[in-house]
Amino acid sequence: MKKNDMTVLIGGDAGQGIQSTGNGFIQSLTRAGLFPFGRQDYRSRIRGGHNFFEIRVSDEQIYTHSDGVDLLVALTEDSVEKHLEEIFPGGGVLYDEDFDLGSGVFDDRDVRPFPVPFTSIATDEGGAKVMANTAAVGAVAGLTGFDTSFINEIIKENFAVKGDSIVENNVQVAEAGREYVESKGYEFDYELTPIPGEKDRMVIDGNQAFALGAVTGGCNFISAYPMTPSTSILEWLTKHSAELDIVIKQPESELAAINMAIGAGHAGARSLVTTSGGGFSLMVESLGLAGMTETPIVIAEVQRPGPSTGLPTRTEQGDLASVVFASQGDSPRLVLAPATIEEAFRAGKRAFDLAEKYQLPVVVLSDQHLADSIRAIPPEEFDTSVEIDRGELLSEEELEKLEGDYLRHEFTESGVSPRAIPGNKNAVYKTTGNEHDERGDITEDPDLRTRMMDKRMKKVDTALEKEFSGPLLYGPENADLTFVSWGSTYGAVRESVDRLNEDGTKTNFYHIDEIWPLKAGKIKDILESSRRTLLVENNYSGQLASLITRETGALTPDRILKYDGRPFTPERILAEVQDLEEVE
Amino acid sequence: MKKNDMTVLIGGDAGQGIQSTGNGFIQSLTRAGLFPFGRQDYRSRIRGGHNFFEIRVSDEQIYTHSDGVDLLVALTEDSVEKHLEEIFPGGGVLYDEDFDLGSGVFDDRDVRPFPVPFTSIATDEGGAKVMANTAAVGAVAGLTGFDTSFINEIIKENFAVKGDSIVENNVQVAEAGREYVESKGYEFDYELTPIPGEKDRMVIDGNQAFALGAVTGGCNFISAYPMTPSTSILEWLTKHSAELDIVIKQPESELAAINMAIGAGHAGARSLVTTSGGGFSLMVESLGLAGMTETPIVIAEVQRPGPSTGLPTRTEQGDLASVVFASQGDSPRLVLAPATIEEAFRAGKRAFDLAEKYQLPVVVLSDQHLADSIRAIPPEEFDTSVEIDRGELLSEEELEKLEGDYLRHEFTESGVSPRAIPGNKNAVYKTTGNEHDERGDITEDPDLRTRMMDKRMKKVDTALEKEFSGPLLYGPENADLTFVSWGSTYGAVRESVDRLNEDGTKTNFYHIDEIWPLKAGKIKDILESSRRTLLVENNYSGQLASLITRETGALTPDRILKYDGRPFTPERILAEVQDLEEVE
């Protein structure tokens, strides 16, 4: 009997409510004190087409899904066919009794078929076919001995808006699903048991965490054009905009979005733009405008596989180079790359301070896997205490006392010029995307030009020195094998490290969450002191690896890459590690 | 007496015809068998504001201007003030007698003032003030003993469209300018003497050479939005479009421009887009579309200093990184970077073959200094014999014989799929910016995705192997000091090499004209076998140097950089070489 350690995969068609079913089940598991990791796999279509929701459950915090399925919940015939191969020996398939699966699908396989009349239960007990999903969740509870009270609790909360009878019907359907399975005496060697101890946990995904972080970080303006997989940031902030007094604008295009954000940032707002790679590509010219005019803005770029429209609903980390080097000329920016849901929150909270302190665009580079993955996380991990640092922003009093003309782009040691929000009578000023003097007037003077370039880029150096701390270590200080990665590969790498160390090897892992500029010195030290380094990236060319070589000269030939639009699992990484070792 | 070795600087206000005067004088010098190098220095304004045109003359081909002026031709009072410091001891100033220069400007200086009543001569002899420039050129001839017949010849050709009397008046004015100077007996230790031998030479700048190359390369479609310093490509091609049957479109924006070029490229045209950094930044999304759909297009990106609007009329090489890494995801492209006017022609001619053979976007990265510099070049250097290679383009006959469905994105060894122009009944097909299968239909399959990524990037590798030959050597094979550079720094570096070698050192120089992908192996060999390497770049961060490190791991700490919007001179480079040596 395996206890609190299994992967449930719910498969069905787009539009069948896979996502809300999965989410609800995750909430139930969380209430029971378990630790789920959930992720969605969906296509760029609205109805029909196979989607699935994968939930891995554990009794301690886990950061990744993993290969293989213990229990397949098939809401369509298709789902059986698509996922049968992935089921572990001894695993099971819950499916609708009425499916026409063809004869012998389960023959010669160590898989337990659990037919359940989902749809009949739904129509009989609930009165509506759409409740088949609920019957399925009830059946999962029945199979695993999971207490349906956790499920019913969530049903009550989630369906409350739909009225009491819907709530009641769903509860009945869930119970009937459980009862049916129990009555059949299906045997299944997995158990989901509550872990006692009353602790609140948040069930939250990467985009929501980023949005919550942005709110905490003082974001009060967002202009964004919808683009998968970034859209849920915009939608969550919109939902709360009236309540939180955040100005929200969905404009005509990404070109409008970033320029509106620049206008708002210039006017003194903490402005945010959310997008994905294609939208970011349209913003490239104005990224340089923000850099040149020293306007603080934050851009959340949630990556999906390119080039071009690519695979809109899938995951990749292929935009690093294009973001770091975007826009003509050498122009300043900072790039953060959260690896976990917790870090997504922190990046959201931190980005606005960085943008204002250094008066430049800050890009938060995330990806679909991080954006859409869900875990149960203690609320303390999301520190919503508000501490706003606007950097060298001149107060009314300081402006009052200003001697001489206000110089918007004043030369200073750090490169940062004291900033005035336009609208103060003591600081009437211009700025421009043309090269300019300290006042913000156009210049063609070669020396001024050189000094202005130095000043703008100096800010990036200052930020690197003062704000960035370098790669984050997981595992022992000294190791025989060192992984390096960034972004959402974190979970799979972390677990690979754990498993390797359990097997007696000495492995550690650095991940880089402050990704531009790189802490080159520290990274070089790590690479030089590592016996063996493996770079893990979800892209074709190893963009971080190449960036590291660019900045340090250190070659990073051992790269584990994947660019099929799907996230890594620990198994995939471990297999590649083994392959590499065999090659040697 | 210095013979055929001097720098003449013509200074005046924008709108005063500095450019055409300079051009005309260069043509005259060329007819006399001399070798001029001309460059313009102008601002982003239409009238007024100081501009100048610098002409360095030699009796052999020269590739660069150099510091210091031998003869200043001041068409405004301002010009005297602005350039007095630059004049070599023994040099002279030609200026209008009527200028109010203040007393004593020339005191305590080894500079010879040559006042000439330009304006009075122009009005008296020619009847119009605008001919003052012509009087000045005549005066230059008088001072240097240059035969005015060469000047008159050019006047006749250039003013022919304006009618005989204008021609005549100008000739009279030029002669009067010369006579005045001669009558004054001004002494000047410089001589411009014709070099006999009837040889035709073309007086052409980098943009014109590129345009001529594009025509020779089969370009038959151009969509471009005006942007300094690229506009003269568009304008030259437009001028000849009706005659050469080239479709020309100036559309509403750069977004329209590149997408029209893509549409035309897909339809079978050889399409060109011209722009500068800001416009290129707007094209970034569609660059990826061309890569994904395997559509051949050529983009001429003529750099100017960024970020943002920057210094619109000046020079820089700051867009390398942004062009190489532009657009979300790893996407294919080739980048050529001509260093000389001759190479600009060859890049224009070659780019279209590369684009069609490898079915991808080819960027030709030039810069203002190359675009606007003028030299006298033997016509043989511009090989206008037309050889079109469309690569694996299926002929009507081949399509006729096609068995089975046509697969636009067929997997092949080289990555290149045989291409059909749409419109043939045997090859009805789709393509898309979404990830797709061999037919061009959308796919979400992970294996197909991986193979399609491999296929697209494989083409780049194939091109690198088959088409690119690596850095070009100037100077001896073995050297104590090796320069590496790209683009328009060529001239200044080349002359630095010559001067250093004249001084007895052993110096050589590699320039990289095929800039992406880099011939990493060859470059690494060069760096490793060089005793000392100096990278010369006209940008802030040393973008080529960093790219080399990225690709080879070789560190390139010795960088001579300049980012004041002005081009290098040999003197500047030599001074930095000396500084670096002193540091050691």
Added chain:
Amino acid sequence: MSEEVSLSDYQYPTEPTWCPGCGDFAILRSVKASLTDLGLAPHESLIVTGIGCGSKLPHYMNVNGFHSVHGRPVAVATGAKMANPDTNVVVTAGDGDSYGIGGNHFLHACRRNIGITQIVEDNRVYGLTKGQYSPTSHKGFVTKTSPEGAIEPPVRPVPTALTSGATFIARAFSGQVKQMTEIFSRAMGHEGYALVDVLQPCVTFNPGRSYDFYNDVIYDIDDEYDPTDREAAKEKAKEWGDRIPLGVIYKEDRPTYEEQVPALSEGPIVNRSLDPEERSGVDLEELKREFI
């Protein structure tokens, strides 16, 4: 034009991924039918699309298709048409694509009179990104990005096209396939730029603008109506809300853009030699003399 084209020539094995009941099915059907009616074989057209539900259309029929990026199909189509004016170039894209992010290309295509047909799958919502308001959404439309209802009055495609100089303007409805087919045929037959704004129900994200909703307000423009009468067209273009006219609203004869391009006077550039000397008769050695 080829002989003997039949609807089956346009059949393609890929099943549309649209939601059951989506108005895009009817548009697909009409596009195929009108091409057939015009006697055009699949290789004689190029369908250029953007990104959105409707923009997937060419993947579901046998035709040359270029599925480009969001907002740019009109520009891609314009380039293709200029390179080869013999092709029947058709754009199909959503309202967000056409009037939102791509609004500028629409505006300039109208006055340019480039010979393409722009069919807008106007479901008045962003479908593929799962239901945000679009430029043609009605004021007050509640979506995930307009929880208090859309604030902006919608873009009015027909009046905008008219003001901007379009030479063919029509409105169709997914619920009236036969009429839509005819309109498409007339649009593609028109020399110059043609706009067809199609009222396309999005059953999933804009249920308020359903077949029923439209059935209550639409009417067919009668045969008496003269679309070449600009003043009448202005009046007709204004009609919206309670009564929405379907049919050809405006038609004008004006030289197309491509007709006026000198380099195209001897036929499509893509059918002529790439060798500039062969193509134009100009000797490049002579051309170089300009610089001597």
Added chain:
Amino acid sequence: MSEEVSLSDYQYPTEPTWCPGCGDFAILRSVKASLTDLGLAPHESLIVTGIGCGSKLPHYMNVNGFHSVHGRPVAVATGAKMANPDTNVVVTAGDGDSYGIGGNHFLHACRRNIGITQIVEDNRVYGLTKGQYSPTSHKGFVTKTSPEGAIEPPVRPVPTALTSGATFIARAFSGQVKQMTEIFSRAMGHEGYALVDVLQPCVTFNPGRSYDFYNDVIYDIDDEYDPTDREAAKEKAKEWGDRIPLGVIYKEDRPTYEEQVPALSEGPIVNRSLDPEERSGVDLEELKREFI
């Protein structure tokens, strides 16, 4: 509004770099005069510009200025206005910037009714890039990029704005500074989006559209004219060519965009706390409970 503003408050030492005789000088004068007339001090406005000759305007006066990139000033201005609706936000940019590359922002600003004033320095040519045809160039205009004359019929700014939902539309002429000043004042006084298309002679690159040329065709709209009459405005908007009306062509009262944004109901967002709890009274710990 501040007391006692005088024209000299707007003086600035930088000399304009425009060509002698350029119509932009008059526009600069009128902008300064109208701001003075409205009693606005320099810090109360923000002038956002694009790239072009006319877009250099804020560098020649004492005012808050944001000189952005080509085609985007309307978007930048919209963002600034939404962040701080108390500011008088004015865009000045060329015809290429406004109707060419920036056409989409223009279109959407009109219907959005965002409270900015867009002054278009409409010289009907690309000035700063030295004379290519622009979206408002007349058909047949010969330039370096249209050697056989521009093919496309020009964009018609006034009708386009009217169709697109602009609530204030006017035309001015650089040759009539007093009237232009009044028009600017009315435009800036208007609640909501205001377009002023200024006929601005470019003496260098469009000599055919000179002061003399315009003086022959312009006339002042008389006092009887009621700009709130939409039908009348449509007629007026059509006038072009032989007779070009100057003055306010259309005016409508409609809620501005910024008025309808819930988050702005308690004043400019930039005047309020950045601390979300202070600003909105929401307890973030409570907000987190949504996820529990």
